[in-house]
Amino acid sequence: MDRRTFLSSLSLCITSALGTTLVNSCKRQEQTATTHIISSAHKLGHKLKTGNLPLPEREGETYDTIVIGSGVAGLSAARYLRRQGIDNVAIIEVNHHIGGNASSGKRNTYRYPYGAHYLPIAELHNKELIEFLSEHNIITGFENELPVYNENDLCFAPQERLYYRGKWRDGIASTIAKFSPAGYNKFVQLLHNYENLKNDNGEYIFALPICNGYTNDISLELDGISFADFLKNNLITEDEVIWYADYCCRDEYGMGIESISAFAGIQYFVARRAKSANAPEDTNLTWPNGNGHLVDILRTDVTQNLICDTLAYNIEIHNAKVKVAVINDSNNSKILHAKQCIIATPQFITTRLLSTIQPERTQWTQNFKYAPWLVVTLILNDTSGILSDVHWDNVLYGANSLGYINDTQQLLTTHNNKTVITWYTTLHKQAPQEGRKQLLHSTTEEIVNQVAQELESVHPGIISETEYVDAVLWGHGMIAPVVGFYANTHLEKLKAPIDNKIFFAHSDLSGLSLFEEAFYQGNRAAKELLQTRKHV
């Protein structure tokens, strides 16, 4: 396939945080026909922004509880409610698909992530997560009280490699340690000092979920400076180590060490202390479609009332009932009724939904920054080894991107006709709103050139082996724990229920866009809701 047909076969899927747009890439005249889908979700999401919405036409259904948003937080909340016997729950989702940042794509038999693509094995104290994983056979049992993970779900070898000084080298941290041993040791020693710090209640300051840690003096001090300054202050200056720290922050939080707080930076390196009977502690769980797999299994745990392609655009409390105005992609609007409601949308959506009930939310979320992401999946015809011993995670030292993941890694087959890879990059070099603007105005060619230029430099000929491209533009990719995020005194208020009717669940309330946080926030909101019913 030459560059031109490559371009023309591209199906571009643009997702802003407001919704998904599957857009035909072929705006350029010289290109031949391509597939073209524009999902209504984007239009719907945009309506919320412009405020151009009708008064609801009619009264709609009544549910026990309405959950708005079908990302991991919303699904987890709905799951928790169902386990406590609350079945009559509706989940409202603006997109055609569920899963939020953990959604995934599919072409023929090949599946691939649109965003989040792995979950580290669980900390032992994270009992609810362990229980969830056990119910779905990701944890198959326990040996000496340590979870035994299903080896189909543990990331297959070989796991990571780094393209450094002209060749691929096994291991990312290990390569950095090898080429910059003094700097790397200093770095590890420095972080080690924070690993076992505890607060007054005897809880780890650096742990997941993060809720225990961030109100502490030490954490607030670290929250006040960037990770870059923190490293500089501690005399860590070696290029390789700085690159490594920056890469890790971009990978985990979507922004680099200049923006991310020292607290969050350290959190990434020391908060995980998982134990398992059959895997090292830094092992990841992953699937061909990334965390789309976790969304699939969460879906089996929740209500059948998944209402997609539908935008919730206003919420009111009336006569001790919650009234949610919704509009679908055919422009039909109505009011849904429920006893209570859980809003599991990111805060820039939530503030709009509650603009009448709680207008001060906008003020409270001033320092919420969302990193834009570009995620591009390529389906390669090649089995001839153009990727030369592809690993699961393939990172390029010094590159703008975060490298690519081999989505076919977890297949048990010894031979596949196609190799599917997903390439990730953040627009960390500019302010989020500018990055967002640039991203959403990129032409197909610009996007493809960006991917091609980088991948061709390490895998010459890869573009000619590419059969299909699926690009996802995440305008508001994920919350970034930037400097000062946790100093926001309104964080608790953002989580607090309104009149015991409206509850809040989203990973951005933790400041970390992680499955564990979203799962925790969903469970927390569901528990708060259930608590109000016990008192009645």
Added chain:
Amino acid sequence: MQLLLLLSVSIIATCGLVYELAAGTLASYLLGDSVTQFSTIIGAYLFCMGIGSYLSRFIKQNLLDVFIQTEILVGIVGGTSSALLFILFPHIDSFRIVLYLIVSCTGILVGLEIPLLMNILKKQIEFQNLISRVFSYDYAGALLASIIFPLVMVPYLGLVRTSFFFGCMNVSVALVLCYVVRNELRFVRSLALQSIIVFLFLFMGILYSDSITNLAETDALGENIIYSVSSPYQRIILTRSNKAFKLYLNGNLQFNTNDEYRYHESLVHPLMCLYPSNPKHVLVLGGGDGLAAREILKYPSVKDITLVDLDYYMTNLFSTNPLLAKLNKKSLQSNHVKIVNDDAFVWLRSHIGKYDIIIVDFPDPSNYSVGKLYTDMFYRTMKKVTHDSTIVVVQSTSPLVAPKSFWCVNATLQSAGFNTKPYHTFIPSFGEWGYILASPSAIPDLFHSERLPDSLLYFTPTIFQQMLNFAPDMKTNTVNINKLNNQILVQYFEQEWSEYLH
């Protein structure tokens, strides 16, 4: 001109015989049984020359033009014959038809040449003299061909290039004649143009013979490749030297017919005789060459063999190619054998059924893809198709060269809940080679030697007792278990074999 024509007789004779020899050699390479191949090809060739001679009587005019035209045709048919046969062999079922078609064409055309030439010369030379001179040049050419073909051409140029080379010689004769007798020709321009084009074409053939025969592989393997094909999964190469065939998958030797019986007898017969009752249901994973199945079919108690091999090209080749089907005694055509072309791991996961005997005969764990088939997860998946008495055998590389790899397979099988019994034997082509017996129950001690087929060349109960002993240099300290998330076996294997080979 007279001398020129007579010299061309020599060249023509050389070329003619070379094509004949090349076809014979090629047929012996590809089809085996050189006596038959040579006799039938020489016979057919001579017969066709006769047809050519007969046809020459119908040519009355423009004799020189026809002669030159014939030269060009012989050049192109003979010159490309070897390349054509090499290329077509893997792709067509009726290879013999094409072979004899090419031989016949060459024969007819060569048969035309001498009578034509005699007709041309008869006006200038007296008959008796003519016969004697033409034939003496003819036979001299034949002697030249028969000497340089085996001693110079094949060793230094290879078959395909040799054919192209003599094709060029043929066309050169045409070209020179076009120039020398230009005044006596009617179609001089057309003939000259044809000669030039064909010459250039054949010359390109000389230059690109390497790519045509995959000589690169021949060089690497140092053997004559008689068949090579890239399936979607692997490169399959069959070579032949004298009587021995060797099969290479992705450049790794799978068997050598000189000693494969040692490998396959040792693989199959121990567990067939250790199984507590007469084994009935057998599963073979890998083994698309049908050689393990051949040994299993020696047990009349076996009712069905399910053979799961990923590669349709392999199983198809070994069931339809007469030469290879002979090797596995047509085991893949047996009614008892059911062939499944699927990925073993995926097939096992979805398959329900129990087998008495499971023979695991995968390629060595030299990469992460094949490595998956040696993991604890794979063995646990395999356990689903076992019952308590099922016995499994796993080919497990060399315990001498790669002890860590060998004992890693053993430990991995144990970790998946199998009792194991390792053994090993010597196979000249491979060296000291290891196998591991595994069963959900303890491996029985009782060896049912009464079941052992009569026709075995190597395996006996006594030999088996020796196979169970491991010398100290085949042992190693504790090893890790091979899992999907560490693939430690691939690392052991790579490390141990590269140390051994360097």
